Amino acid sequence: MGSPTSLAELLDRQAIADILVAYARGADRGDVDLIAAAYHDDAVEDHGGTFNGPARDYVAGMRRMLPRAPRMSHSVTNILIDLDGDTALSECHYLTFARLPVEDGTVDSLTMARAIDRFERRDGRWAIAHRRVVWDWNHEMPTAETWGRGLIARDPSVLVRGTARPDDVLYAMQATGTKEAS
Known part of the structure; x- marks a missing residue:
């Protein structure tokens, strides 16, 4: 190696x-x-x-x-x-x-x-x-999901969360090239 x-x-x-x-x-x-x-x-x-x-x-x-x-x-x-x-x-x-x-x-x-x-x-x-x-x-x-005791996000509902294909942001961005996915 x-x-x-x-x-x-x-x-x-x-x-x-x-x-x-x-x-x-x-x-x-x-x-x-x-x-x-x-x-x-x-x-x-x-x-x-x-x-x-x-x-x-x-x-x-x-x-x-x-x-x-x-x-x-x-x-x-x-x-x-x-x-x-x-x-x-x-x-x-x-x-x-x-x-x-x-x-x-x-x-x-x-x-x-x-x-x-x-x-x-x-x-x-x-x-x-x-x-x-x-x-x-x-x-x-x-x-115990506290998002850094609120330092990352006081309201976790605002966070963009990962999910499975095809709904994850990655797949939306791949579909639109390098443009911002909605």
């Missing part, structure tokens, strides 16, 4: 990093097409004990689950990529926030997981050939 030695290697690393971040966007925005695009058609997804099989079956499950999923936010950090020609091994951390329904309301859950991915470049396209998820830790706490 040494330093890049060429522009081509930098471009390959960036292409792989973009896939990892787009996958997270897909999970957060309920945009399963972004998740599907991260994989080769014959890829394997081993989701660390919760799923192990063809990635296409995992994606099909996401198509059913994400429209009903709670609010989530995935942050991708510590991306390391070891390139070897048309293959690469990457490790990245996903720090995930989720607001989960429970009997008496909601809890907020923080989870740290790592994705260990074998990428392959086929026909000039990098994608995941095999993913293994490793769960590192989880912490749950009561929901």
